[in-house]
Amino acid sequence: MQNESRQAHWENIYTQKGESEVSWYQESPALSLELIEQVGATSISAIIDIGGGASRLVDNLVDRSFEDVTVLDLSDAALRAAKDRLGSRAAQVQWVVADATVWEPMKAYDVWHDRAAFHFLTEDRDRVAYVMRLKQGLKVGGHAIIATFALDGPERCSGLPVVRYDPVSLGKTLGMAFQLVDTRRHAHATPWASKQSFQFSVFRHCP
Numbered sequence: 115m116q117n118e119s120r121q122a123h124w125e126n127i128y129t130q131k132g133e134s135e136v137s138w139y140q141e142s143p144a145l146s147l148e149l150i151e152q153v154g155a156t157s158i159s160a161i162i163d164i165g166g167g168a169s170r171l172v173d174n175l176v177d178r179s180f181e182d183v184t185v186l187d188l189s190d191a192a193l194r195a196a197k198d199r200l201g202s203r204a205a206q207v208q209w210v211v212a213d214a215t216v217w218e219p220m221k222a223y224d225v226w227h228d229r230a231a232f233h234f235l236t237e238d239r240d241r242v243a244y245v246m247r248l249k250q251g252l253k254v255g256g257h258a259i260i261a262t263f264a265l266d267g268p269e270r271c272s273g274l275p276v277v278r279y280d281p282v283s284l285g286k287t288l289g290m291a292f293q294l295v296d297t298r299r300h301a302h303a304t305p306w307a308s309k310q311s312f313q314f315s316v317f318r319h320c321p
């Protein structure tokens with residue numbers, strides 16, 4: 115998919131649908147928060163949510179006094195929805211409208227979180243571009259928490275094809291610089307109560 119049509123697709127989704135009208139909506143990103151805590155993140159850790167959309171992860175991080183939080187997404191409408199919800203607290207967050215496969219990280223983060231964005235990269239060159247940015251944008255010793263549909267998860271989301279992973283295939287895709295340190299299976303309940311099988315894997319950026 116071309117970058118422009120990818121951007122138009124997501125902008126359209128977030129313009130047409132309310133926060134809880136999308137299959138990936140979560141009232142509480144509990145597993146993400148648990149894993150962020152588990153990797154030892156503290157309030158001064160730099161955290162980026164890649165493809166964060168209108169997710170409530172950012173609200174929870176601000177509530178927990180994280181001081182250096184960035185949310186990156188292709189869709190300006192998605193980030194506006196999150197900002198509107200946060201109100202004046204939105205000023206405590208860095209917001210980046212960009213494609214994760216072309217964005218140039220301005221610094222390296224301690225935690226890179228991605229729930230259900232990476233799995234939309236169905237072409238090798240996009241995955242390679244993403245991993246290049248992951249290497250630049252994650253400190254050595256930092257952690258990447260990447261959640262995708264699991265091998266028994268859906269083949270499509272939001273009308274787009276996805277690549278499904280298990281921790282081993284995801285680790286192979288990310289390459290030798292990332293060591294798998296934890297993995298969880300997660301059954302996400304959509305707002306209409308169907309179940310979607312996810313895997314959440316945690317990788318350490320090795321020297």
Ligand SMILES: C[S@@+](CC[C@H](N)C(=O)[O-])C[C@H]1O[C@@H](n2cnc3c(N)ncnc32)[C@H](O)[C@@H]1O
Binds near residue numbers: 138139169189228230
């Ligand atoms: C299924 S939604 C998940 C949103 C959010 N992570 C959550 O858990 O609620 C996928 C998100 O990834 C974003 N996205 C898809 N491809 C992207 C890309 N190449 N770069 C940045 N964001 C992307 C979409 O705009 C959308 O917000």
